[in-house]
Amino acid sequence: MRLTVKEIAKALGLSNEAIRYYVDEGLIHPQKNERNNYWEYSSDDLIRLTDILFYRSQGLGISEIKMIMNGLPLSEFGQMLDDKKSQIIEEIHRLSEQLWSINDWSTKVRQERNLVGKFVIGDMPTSLRHEKDYEEGVHLAEYLESSFDIEKEDWGDISISFFYDTREKEPTLRKYISVENNRRLKASANNLGGYVEEVKNCLITEVHFSEDPEEMIAPIIAHAGAEGLKLAGTFYGKENTNYYVDGKRLGLYRVYAPIEP
DSSP: OOEEHHHHHHHHTOOHHHHHHHHHTTSOOOEEETTTTEEEEOHHHHHHHHHHHHHHHTTOOHHHHHHHHTTOOHHHHHHHHHHHHHHHHHHHHHHHHHHHHHHHHHHHHHHHHHHBTOOEEEEEEEEEEESSOBOTTSOHHHHHHTSOOOOGGGGGGEEEEEEEETTSSSOOOEEEEEEESOGGGGSOGGGGTEEEEEEEEEEEEEEEOOSOHHHHHHHHHHHHHHHTOOBOSEEEEEEEEEEEETTEEEEEEEEEEEBOO
């Protein structure tokens, strides 16, 4: 007795497409009924399909299933499973690191949002700053290439930053790249084309970035005045969370304003 693809799909809880996929991969071998031109499946095909479902439930891929069903010697079966275990362990480690990273990111996003409109006193994290400002008209790729030797795993430590000095005759918003919590801080800053920023005792808040620096620093100046704090007049901004509105990239910046002794 043979069943149609619809009947065997119903028996196993599979879609017709899934069964045809295994047929196309050469894992099961239905026969065509010459009277009605339908492909029909034997009991052996059903058993092979249940084997496939078990193998898939164990995380085996099609290539590995093909190896087994094409006659993998039993003496090699254990080694194949050991190799699969090693792959799974590596994936668990990778996912564990990713989970830790996302959890840390999630915590930071909440902290950043909660700091908007609020103020604390603390130190600006030590960072390595590029010695040259990023100038308009220069492609960011060229600026990065001339900056630090950045590896892909370091991007989480990089901030698009700004410096603004209200003591200047014509204050200008200066943008640059900084690297925080990175092994490069242990090296010579001069060899990396930058210098180490260490700013202590700052009034700190979180703001939405604006090309108008006065708009960004106004809340922190107003709070300092209300609290009787005298600011040095310099302001540092470090991009934290970026987000998009109507296709435009925006960002939350943590602003550090040094307090005079």
